[in-house]
Structures are given as C-alpha cells and as structure tokens.
Amino acid sequence: MSDKGLATADEVCVEVSGLWKIFGHNPEAILESEETRTAAKETLHEETGCVVAVRDVSFKVNKGELFVIMGLSGSGKSTLIRCVLRLIEPTAGKILINGEDVCGYDNKQLINLRRHSTGMIFQHFGLFPHRSVLDNAAYGLKVRGVAKEKRYEIAREVLNKVGLKGWENYLPSALSGGMQQRVGIARALANDPDILLMDEPFSGLDPLIRRQMQDELIALQSEVHKTILFVTHDLDEALKLGNHVAIMKDGDIIQMGTPEEVITSPINGYVRSFVQDASPTKVVTASSIMEQPNVLLYEWQGPKAAMHLLRTNHLDEVFMVDRAGKLRGLVTLERLIELFRKGEESLAGAVDTDFVTATADAVLEDLFPLAASTGHPIAVVDEDGKFLGEIFDSTIMISLIQGRGEEDTGSTTTRANGKDENL
C-alpha cells in the first residue's frame, strides 16, 4: 500500500527530527535533563507548570505522499502541524523542508516559504468572512503581490477544480460547511504549493459530506501529487487516506507505519483500542497476503513437463504466464490429463481463461466476492496484467483472523522511547 500513488518514491520532502514544543516558562530546563525529558506530561505540569505539547517527534514525509498524523484531542497533533510552518515556534528540534532548515529561517524567508511552498487548510476553514469566495481563493496570490487579473484567473481555475463554479461572488457565510472547506482547499491550491498542510479539514463536516470530500481529496491527489501532511482524529479517515500513518499520544508519536501495519500489528494497547473498531477488511491488501507460487508454467512448456511439475509438487492447478510475465491462464490437472491422453504437444488446449484477478491494492473487502465467485485461487496482477502472486481462500480467512488478534509482530515502524506505553 505504501507505494500507492507515489510519484517519486523515497525523495524526502519534509523531515522533522527531535521536535519539541513546550508551552510555559523556561521550557529549556525540561530539555536539559534526561529525567524530565522522559517524565510524564502530568508530572511535568505539576512540577514546572509547563505543558509538553510535542515531545521529541521525528518523521519523514516523502515527496508526493499523504502522511497522516492521527491522535485524539490534546495529543499535540495540531501543534505539531503548526510547528512545521512555525505558526507555533518549536522549542527544539529540526524541520527540513526540501532539504532546508526552516528553523533557521529569518522572518522574510519564512514568509517566502509560506507564500510559495506551502498551503494550509484548517478545521474551522479560517476563511475571511469579509471577502468574497473569489477573493478568499486569491488571497495567497494577493499577499504574494500577483496582479489582480492574474490572481483572479488562477483563483477561478482552482474554484472550478473544487466544484465551486458560480459561487465566486458570494461571501463565505452564504456557503454550507462542505462548500466553505472547498474554498479553503481552493485557497491552498491557488498558490500551487509543493506541500499541503491539512489540520482536521473534514472534522467539522457531516459524515456524508466528509466521506465525499475524502473521496474528492483522493481523486485530487492522484491528479496534483502534492506532499500532504494530514492531521485527523478519525482513524477511518487516516486509514483511508494515508500512505503512512503516525499515531500520536501525549505529544509523542507512538506508532508509525502504513495503515496496514498499524491495523494488523498495533504496537500497544492504546493503538489496539483504536484499531479494534477498524475492520482489517478495509485495509489489508492483496499484495500483502498474496503468495509467490512454488510452480509457475510458461507458455512454451509442453504438457509433459507440466504434468511432471504438478505431480512432484502435489498440485492440481497452476497459473501460466508468457515471456513478459503476463498472466495467460489457469492450467488444471484435469485438463492436462485430457490433453495428455490425446497426445497433444502444446499446452494451449489446457489453458482455462476463466480465472479471477485482483489488483495489488485491492483490500480484503474486495476479495471476498471474488473468492466466492470462483473455485480457483485469485491471481494478483498489476496494471499491465503481469502476474504478481496468488491468493487462496484459506489465506483470506487467516488474514482476517490474524488482523484482529495479533501481538507486536510484523514490520511496523515504532519508536523506542525507553518507556512503557502500554495502558
């Protein structure tokens, strides 16, 4: 799943390391000793009066990736996303955006970054109530100094893109919540930034509108390929949208990984209590449960060789591919025997094209009906029809069971912070 929609993988766009934000007087004192660095939030508040909002957080966001920071209110996720743009000044740590240290920026450079490289979308929309929808969308261009004609032209274009054509001259208050957030998205897109920062953009919307906006974001993202930092308290949203998900608690990232990793192997009770409601059927993908077959037939092989392979591997059916690795069909033992009796030299007659395929990013939910519709294994193929692996009914069953009960295993990226996070 981690490779879904990635334009250029592994090119780091945003890198945050050792980021701290402590509200209160003399926060540096807390950073000085190891004891206070690891002390619980409540203890620190009692002893120093300081509130630790973000605690030694590090993560990387690749270019073109949608990175979700998920946590309940008070977990520091909103503070964290604001620190990235220095809307809130971090206490300590490093923030690299496209390789440049944002913390070292002077005021002018910072404003430049906000004008050209980033766009932000807010939970409460943050629209300017005294400006028309068009002026709102054009705001970023206006502060940048773009001429009126030009900025209106761009603003119209993005408003069109988010489906607000015809609403340009209304005040935001005339629009519904969902439409207001579209204005917010248009305003962020108008600047054509590399990075979008979204702070619970859909939380204030009705469930139905929310789902619709999520789908539209996915569609939009596949078109514009921005690097998106997305904050939410909604796990379903995080799993649906994210290429990677970081789960925050008390200012700390307690688990980070692909949605699948998070849901199949929650790091501790806290995460598990979140994910137990989320069904693995929505996140576990075909590519993660498929198996590489022991035996694969090639077009040019004869029936005799095929018989031999099946017999020695105790199989009664096998997939066949061509030279390019493209899936040709399914060969069953039954048909082979028939062919063999007739004494034919080519395998072509034994190929059953009546097989079921799924794409690598299909989730369990998609696989159930496929499995039910066929008695054979499901073939997993890529967009070009190349064979990737196969899935048996039993594999689906097992992954369903494992998805719920498994303890700390798997390849989930976790941060060892030297303290027990189990609840």
Add this chain to the structure above:
Amino acid sequence: MLEFPEFIHFPLAEWIDAIMHWVLTNWGVFFDAVGDSILLVLLYIERFLLWMPWFVAVLLVGLLAWRVMRHWLAGVVMAAFLIVIGSFGYWDLSMMTLAIIIAAVIISLAVGIPVGIIMAKNNRVEAIIRPVLDAMQTMPSFVYLIPALMLFGLGKVPAVFATIIYAVPPVIRLTNVGIRQVPQSIVEAAQAFGSNGRQVLFEVQIPLAIPSIMVGINQTTMMALAMVVIASMIGARGLGLEVLLSINRIEVGRGFEAGLSIVLLAIIIDRITHAMAARQEYTISS
C-alpha cells in the same frame, strides 16, 4: 486635636500649577501650533456648514438617513427633526455646535484609531493605556476645561480640545477590542499564507474590526455632543451656551428649546452613525 493636622500637607496643587506653568513657558509654541491646526479644521467645517443652504442640509440628512437605515420614514423623520431645530431659531447655533462636534470627532478618530491599533498589538501598551482611559472616563468632564483653558485660552479651540479628550476613549477602546476579537483562526490563516504583519493588519484585522470601530465612532460622537454643552462654559458659541444662558437667567422656555435642539441633533447623529455601524456586520463562521 480632632482636626486633621496641618503639617501633613501634600502640595499637589502647587506642583500641578508649576507643571502647567513650565508647560506654558516651554511648550507654548507647540500648543499654539496645535491650537492653530484645530482652529483651521474647525473654521473650514463651520464655514461650510453655515454656508450650506438650510434646505440642502435637510435634504442631505434625509437622504443619508434613508440610505443607511433603509426606510423612507427614517429619512423623513430625521429631516423633520432638523426643521424643528431651525424653527426654534437655532439653525446657525446648531451648525456651530455641529462644527465643533465634527472637528472633535475627526481629530479623535485620527488619534484614537492608531492608538487603539497599537494597543491591540502590544499587551504592555494596553496595560498602560487602559487605566489612563478609565481615569479619563471617570473624571468629571468639567475638569478638562481647566487645562484646556490654560493651554488655549477662551474660545472654540479649548472647547474642541476638551471635547477631544472627553470623547476619544471609546474609539480607542473599541478599536482595541475589535482587533483583539478577530478570531485567532482567521489571523492564523492569513499568516499561514505568508502575510506579513502589515498585511495581517490591513487585509484582515482592521476590516474585521470595522463593525466594532464603527460602534466606537458612534459612541465618540455622542460623547462629543455631550461635552460640547459643557464646553460652552469656556466660551464656545452654540446650543450649549444657549442652555447655559437660559439657566443663568432662569428662562425655562428658552432653555427647553435649546435643550430639545441638542436632543434632536443627538438623535439624528446617533441614528445615522449607529445604522452605519450595524451595516458592517459580517457573519463569522466557526
């Protein structure tokens, strides 16, 4: 023994007299310049108002009231009020009073709005100015007449000066409050899109504070109107002086006419500026 001991004597009065004396000798030129500019503003306004034919004024007030209050009856009533004032024989006097009010309000806004903005931007400045404003508003208005008299002598200039001091606090306060009330989320959004401090102020904070500033302007105007009556004690001609004279001569009818004229003038100014303020409301979504 029971009387307050004479040796506990705090010579505040002497000190203030000394300070005033020092100010007058050393800053006389400065206050002359201030006085001259106040006078200049005032005279232009007064000349214009007295030059304007009465029916033009009535028509303008009627139209303006109709436009801002969005009801024709409002326009008619306001125009009628002005005619009533004229019918008492107080047209010229009321125009003089109006000139002092307008001059005082213009100068109050020119001083008050920037001070309010600075106050909103800086907590320390707010901490200093706020008690000063409180003191200014609790002080009996007569007290302002004394320094005004000392600095500018008798006449219209000290009247305008005293009026400004009395009327400026509301616009400062409400500018401050208006800017501080702009939701942080909106200011943050402006910052997130790369607005610098000036842009945040002029593109977002001031436009959103306009309704509050307008209420401030309305209150400042009403305070100026109240002060103008008192300021007549130091020689400003106008409706206030008329009231003062009729009190001295115990002429009830004349006093009533003058008083009613002031009330009608107040209603006209209040209703129009109030309606202007109300029109500026935006719905801020959350």
